[in-house]
Amino acid sequence: MMRASEVSLFIDPDPDEVAAAAESGVPVIEIHTGSFADAVGEASRASELARIKAAVKQGLDLGLRVNAGHGLNYHNVQDVAVIPGITELNIGHAIIARAVFTALQEAVREMKSLMIETTPA
Numbered sequence: 001m002m003r004a005s006e007v008s009l010f011i012d013p014d015p016d017e018v019a020a021a022a023e024s025g026v027p028v029i030e031i032h033t034g035s036f037a038d039a040v041g042e043a044s045r046a047s048e049l050a051r052i053k054a055a056v057k058q059g060l061d062l063g064l065r066v067n068a069g070h071g072l073n074y075h076n077v078q079d080v081a082v083i084p085g086i087t088e089l090n091i092g093h094a095i096i097a098r099a100v101f102t103a104l105q106e107a108v109r110e111m112k113s114l115m116i117e118t119t120p121a
Contacts, residue, residue: 008067013048013055022062030067030090031055033080037071045079053083060085074098074114081115089115 008028011017012035021029036048052068059066068080069090081089091111098107 013051015058018055018058022064028065028067029059030069032070033068033072034070037076049079056083056085077114
């Protein structure tokens, strides 16, 4: 039996892009977190994080499943992991890069620990 592929759109945390994704009929969006990851300074980081939070909320309100990722690593993942409603974080690059020094099992364990310790109960 052949399963249908699920389509997801990788979009910036922009209200117009979230609305367009919902109008297109896709069931899943992935919010691009690269601008947050690259932000320099606390004010810039806070601004980018606020954009991500708003996009996640908007996506959920429109009935979409919301994922996030790009540029997330061991130093910034907690700020995004704590956002309610995100189904998945795409963090593979950070894990594989870390595994070069610690082995894959330890790299995964560390990332999982960081995400769990900030996740609301």
